[in-house]
Amino acid sequence: MISKEELDRAFDSRFPKDMQEKLRGAYVAVAGLGGLGSHIAIALARSGVGHLFLVDFDTVDTTNLNRQAYSISHLGKPKTQAIKEILSEINPYLDIQSQSVKVTEENAPELFGQYPIVCEAFDKADQKAMLVSTLLEKVPDTIIVSGNGMAGLGSCNDIKTVHKMKRLYVCGDEKTDVGDGIGLMAPRVMVTAGHQAGQVIRLILGLE
Numbered sequence: 337m338i339s340k341e342e343l344d345r346a347f348d349s350r351f352p353k354d355m356q357e358k359l360r361g362a363y364v365a366v367a368g369l370g371g372l373g374s375h376i377a378i379a380l381a382r383s384g385v386g387h388l389f390l391v392d393f394d395t396v397d398t399t400n401l402n403r404q405a406y407s408i409s410h411l412g413k414p415k416t417q418a419i420k421e422i423l424s425e426i427n428p429y430l431d432i433q434s435q436s437v438k439v440t441e442e443n444a445p446e447l448f449g450q451y452p453i454v455c456e457a458f459d460k461a462d463q464k465a466m467l468v469s470t471l472l473e474k475v476p477d478t479i480i481v482s483g484n485g486m487a488g489l490g491s492c493n494d495i496k497t498v499h500k501m502k503r504l505y506v507c508g509d510e511k512t513d514v515g516d517g518i519g520l521m522a523p524r525v526m527v528t529a530g531h532q533a534g535q536v537i538r539l540i541l542g543l544e
Contacts, residue, residue, distance in 0.1 A: 340429045347384055355541060360386035362540045365451040367391050367439055367467055369415040371525040372483045372532065373457030374405035374422075379533035381423045385540070387431045388423070389451060390416055393438040403522040441466055445474045453539055455532050456482040461513065472503060481535050485509035486528040488518035495527045497535050499544070507531035 347356050362385050366373045369392035377390055392415040396406045410418035416434035423430055439447060439458075444467055448454045454471060458464050464482060471480050485508035486495065494509040508528050514520050538544045 337428065343427060343429065356384055358540055358542075359384040359537070363387040363389070363451055363453075364536055364540075365389040365391065365448050365454045366457055367448065367454060368457035368459065368463075369419050370394075370400065370457065370459055371403040371520060371522075372486075372529045373455065374415070374419055375526050375529035376455050376457055376533045376536075377419055377423060378405055378426065379530060380536060381426045381430055383533070383537055384427075385536070388433070389448075390419055390432065390434040391437065391439060391447060392416055393436055403520050403525045439463070439467060441470050444470045448478060449475050451478060453479050453481065453536055455536060456480055457529075457532070459514075468504065472501070479503045479505070479539060481505045481507065481532050481539075483507050483528050483532055485512045486524045487512040487514040487520050488524070489521065490524070492524055492527045495524065495531060497531045505535050507535065 364380060364385055366377050369390055377388060380388060394415050396410040396413055396415055396418050400406055405422060406418050414436045416436045420432055420434065423432060448471060456464055456467050458467065464484065468480055468482055471478050480503060484506050490509065490512060497505055497507045500506050512518060
């Protein structure tokens, strides 16, 4: 197995030491481990974020394979378990906590209250709205990075990050919805996930 020191040296060869220390000490939660959340978690792990809290109640099935980070070997497994397997192959020294539970208005404050940054990565609009509004109202020290609008076959250049409120960033085109029957394709989902992960890293490094 590769040593932690080897991984650290590889990071140090590209980035300043203080950047590594900030990322390694950061705590980030990801709510939903589908097309957005699975790719967000991978991007954060590859970027050196040291502490991840991953939440999803679902299991991996064949309909996930067209846009989510999972492979056939993960079919039938809880997404929390499957993403841990993937992340451990990227950095076995990550601190990964997880819960296989459905997020509700009642349990969201307890689940995410201790995390300074939460990535909202749910599939359905009502779930997205529930989590964002609950955290904004009941968890006053948490910043939310949300995904909204990545369906269809529009240009990936339409995906953007918008600072909506003091504690809310929204990534996506803010208009396309899978409920309109236009479906989800991997490129736009992954670009949106990249925007979310990128915004998280900017927040950790004090660039926002």
